[in-house]
Amino acid sequence: MILIEVLAAIVIWLSFWSLIPRDEWWFRGADFPRLQILAVGFITFVLLLFWTAPWDWIRGVILLLLIAALAFQxxxxxxxxxxxxxxxKQVTKDQLNLDQQISVIVSNVLTPNNKYHLLIEQIEKHHPDIVLTLETDQTWQNQLSSIEKNYPYRIPVPLDNLYGMHLYSKLKLQDVEVKFILSDEIPSIHCSVILRSGQPVQLYCLHPKPPSPTEAKDSTLRDAELLMVGDQIKDLDESCIVMGDLNDVAWSRTTRLFQRISGLLDPRVGRQYVNTFHADYKFLRWSLDHLFHSTDFALVHMQRLPHIGSDHFPIYVVLQTGRIFEQVQDELEQSDADEQEAQQAIQEGIEKAEREEKMVTDEIAQDYKMN
Known part of the structure; x- marks a missing residue:
């Protein structure tokens, strides 16, 4: 009985811990394993409900709090x-128009992973218009050279710090920018891709640092980068796609705020989780790799691809744009409070980035004086 009550207490604590509005990783980490917490909570609920021991007020209070926690999850x-x-919306067979479609593979390859052929096999199988690879260094760039004959438009950003990225495209790319929004170590790719119909689509490829004890101590820069992009998108009257490993889950406060700020839609809502991490642990998975798009796109196809040796599964998404979809799909409503929260998070991120840059500059200056 004590073990059941301890499990219930852990589920209750983790369920409401993430509601605390703090950016430290030990708070934000509770956003990720909601499915796992929910599964443990349901098992605990059944055991607590049908345990043969006599009821007392402690057991009753725990049961009520557990019900509240499960409802929240x-x-x-x-x-x-x-x-x-x-x-x-799902694109129907009679609506299919290849000239208005764009197909994408997004894959965090895990830099030390040397099973290059597994990703190449998926690219050759699905023939996507766009391939975005994350954590790719010069070695990965060399190994992927075999696909370059089919992808004449390329944006290589090879880095050895686990934040390199490469964009390969069959479709023409314009207005290409590689930006380091809040950190000199974290690139993002911003460009316009031209569909076969001639329609331009704004493309944003992101991979911010996760809040964790080994990466960023808090989510401030991650949240600010995502919301800065969302704030930029809201003023655009153009087709738009944001994709990448956002190191955040779809149901987090920041990701949902990003959707309301940007007006972009998530094709997973009403369908499936598409949990991409961790590929090696079946019961410890959640959605870290994302694709959001403007309301003029509808879904043709979406799937998680097989294991490629990385800790992430790749995702494959096919979208089709059309005015008919824009007329029947609504943006999430943004409130004044959302705007205020987003601007505050952005400002905190800018200030933190400036402090970190100053610390680095001061350290360099100090080393120069000592030498």
Whole structure:
């Protein structure tokens, strides 16, 4: 009985811990394993409910708090199941138009992973218009050279710090910029891709640092980078796609705020989780790799691809744009409070980036004086 009560207490604590508005990793980390917390919570609920020991007030209080915790977790994860209303319409057979489509593979390859052929096999199987690789260094760039004959437009950013990225495209790319938004170590790719119909689509490829004890101590820069891009998108009257390993889950406060600020839609809502990390642990997975798009896109196809030796699964998404979809799909509503929260997070991120840059500059200056 004590073990059941301890499990219930852990589920209750983790469920409401993430509601604390703090950016430190030990708070934000509770956003990730909501499915796992929910599973443990349901098992604990059944055991607590049917335990043969006599009821007392402690058991009753724990049961009520556990029900509240489970209800909260369900609220967060149910939108990514078939029971929820789809946020993005499905393109029907009679609506298919290849000239208005764009197909994408997004893959965090894990830099030390040397199973290059597994990703190449998936690219050759699906023939996507766009391939975005993350954590790719010069070695990965060399190994992927075999696909270059089919991808004449390329944006290589090879880095050895686990934040390199490469964009390969069959479609013409314009207005290409590689930006280091808040950190000189973290690149992002911003460009315009031209569909076969001639329509331009704004493309943003991101891979911010996760809040963790081995990466960033808090989520401040990650949140600010995502919200800065969202703030930029909201003023655009153009087709738009944001994709990459955002090191955040779809149901987090920041990701949902980003959607409301940017007006972009998530094709997973009303369909499936598409959990991409961790590829090696079946019962410890959540969605870190994302693709969001403007309301003029509808979904043709979406799937998680097989294991490629990385700790992430690749994702494959096919979208089609059209005015008819824009007329039947609505943006998430943004409130004044959302705007205020986003601007505050952006400002905190800018200030933190400036402090970190100053610290680095001061250290360099100090080393110069000592030498």
């Amino acid at each position: 369900l609220k967060m994860v149910l939108p990514y199941t078939f029971v929820w209303k789809k946020q993005v």
